[in-house]
Amino acid sequence: MIPELLAPAGNMEKAVAAVTYGADALYLAGKSFGMRASAGNFDEQELRKILEFAHQRGVRVYVTVNTFPHNDLIRELPGYLEFLQELGVDALIVADPGVLRLGRQWAPRVPLHLSTQANTVNIEAARFWCDQGVARLVLARELDRVEIEEIATAVSAETEIFVHGAMCMAYSGRCLLSRFLTGRDANQGACAQSCRWRYSVVEEQRPGEYIPISQEPEGTYLFNSKDLRLMEYLPDVIATGVDSLKIEGRMKSVYYVAVVVRAYRAALDAWAAGPDTYQLQPQWLQELDRVSHRPYYPGFFVGEQDGIHDSSASYQSARNFVGVVESYDSERGEVVVNVRNHIDPGVSLEIVQPRASVVTLRADKMSGPADPNKQVRMPSPPVKALSMVRTTAGDSR
Numbered sequence: 001m002i003p004e005l006l007a008p009a010g011n012m013e014k015a016v017a018a019v020t021y022g023a024d025a026l027y028l029a030g031k032s033f034g035m036r037a038s039a040g041n042f043d044e045q046e047l048r049k050i051l052e053f054a055h056q057r058g059v060r061v062y063v064t065v066n067t068f069p070h071n072d073l074i075r076e077l078p079g080y081l082e083f084l085q086e087l088g089v090d091a092l093i094v095a096d097p098g099v100l101r102l103g104r105q106w107a108p109r110v111p112l113h114l115s116t117q118a119n120t121v122n123i124e125a126a127r128f129w130c131d132q133g134v135a136r137l138v139l140a141r142e143l144d145r146v147e148i149e150e151i152a153t154a155v156s157a158e159t160e161i162f163v164h165g166a167m168c169m170a171y172s173g174r175c176l177l178s179r180f181l182t183g184r185d186a187n188q189g190a191c192a193q194s195c196r197w198r199y200s201v202v203e204e205q206r207p208g209e210y211i212p213i214s215q216e217p218e219g220t221y222l223f224n225s226k227d228l229r230l231m232e233y234l235p236d237v238i239a240t241g242v243d244s245l246k247i248e249g250r251m252k253s254v255y256y257v258a259v260v261v262r263a264y265r266a267a268l269d270a271w272a273a274g275p276d277t278y279q280l281q282p283q284w285l286q287e288l289d290r291v292s293h294r295p296y297y298p299g300f301f302v303g304e305q306d307g308i309h310d311s312s313a314s315y316q317s318a319r320n321f322v323g324v325v326e327s328y329d330s331e332r333g334e335v336v337v338n339v340r341n342h343i344d345p346g347v348s349l350e351i352v353q354p355r356a357s358v359v360t361l362r363a364d365k366m367s368g369p370a371d372p373n374k375q376v377r378m379p380s381p382p383v384k385a386l387s388m389v390r391t392t393a394g395d396s397r
Ligand code: SF4
Pocket: 167, 168, 169, 170, 173, 174, 175, 176, 177, 178, 186, 191, 192, 193, 194, 195, 196
């Protein structure tokens, strides 16, 4: 069985990109009750639109209702759950037992997926949640492959794991750091990622004297974790029997969503074409290096926990995202690009196409200044709409 490829969709553009680049399913939030409060998220009209768009292409849509609402908010939930059921969403992703209970009551026709926030780390917990009517368990990120396989085998519910993206230093997001430092509560979907900030140690009697505890010139990053990447372990991941492979990142750019989905889609398709002849392709790893990321790490999956800490705060990327292809004018042989970041005339570009190869060209004879939010034309071989345009120079931020 080939697991489902499940992609993040922080807004409409990212959702459309995820579908176009090969996701089997999307997870996204409405305007309330979903983690990632500062992603764009979807209002009622957008939810209807993306459901229609995805369903027409055989792609499922899961809606996150995975915050931990207090009494005042949870009273508003029944109406929202009824609304989501009426819309025809394919699943609700829940974490709080109260939300789960209300989901069964007010949206009984919608399957419930238990969020990774519920920290399911053992077979008995998995069985408990199955007894509560959960159709799928998003397992905790802190499990290794043997534990994942044991749970996937032991329960009748489907299982899902994260294969790519940022990780928390706290147990699957159960953390108050952001709330303490900024008032933004990670458990209400508003994490400020305070764990990525630079921290120092100060001894009580010596205020203002910062004690160095790492050799890194930029400072000390006590809590920072590396990013997860399980591309190299895909055959082992599939062998665990999990049903769904999840990419983290509803806050990431449309370029990130497109490139990461494209790479994992290619790998899963290669596996589907013949597990015996499957081989990890260097270009899949290369592409994952060409999105903004922290150093990669296979995380708990391989049973190593020591290397998770990243001693810097910087992101790295071997490419700069500069625009999205609006259309291709075949009469004039020109590509029309919606510019996101300035493109210097003459610079070398790569056009990353959905389910097709990367095209290279030079940004010559552009129709005007290529500044953010402008549209620009330039001569190009034929390329598909919604291709991602990037320069070949690396960056870090
Ligand atoms: S501050 Fe860091 S560890 Fe805490 S919830 Fe946010 S991302 Fe996770």
